[in-house]
Amino acid sequence: MPLVVPQATTNDWEEKLLGKKIGDSHDNVTFAKQDLPEEHRIVKAGEMVTQDHKPERLNIHVDDNGTVHKVVHG
Template structure:
């Protein structure tokens, strides 16, 4: 390979590494630093929400459900998205976005960042 081509290739690789290097901090766990696009299985701060019913904005809580078994949508930090069975979701990774998965009854089954 000609030396000018090699120099161009090395420069391009260095620029690409700089451009795609992760910046800033996210809510994702430190163990994911080596794998920035790996899904976080559970958002630790919100693990206690699993098994509780989500009360969507504008809706009334289910009758007979104790308050400590409810999570109100107004209390979810932004950005977030609520994912219901059969719903379509975009595949872009956002380490600061909280994903809240519900079952058919509106019970939270999983919470993660991504």
């Protein structure tokens, strides 16, 4: 029987990321970039993105200060 690893949901990622910045290491206000899923993109305020839908991709939206304010899959 194959090993099944549960996928983190968008809500799980929201709990980890909302209100934090993405950086090189973890602390009270920063989440380490290397701990994000392989399929992710960081979307800066006002930045244009492609509209291709990839359900496994985590889209992390940050404001002008680099603080995460929205997390969605797609």
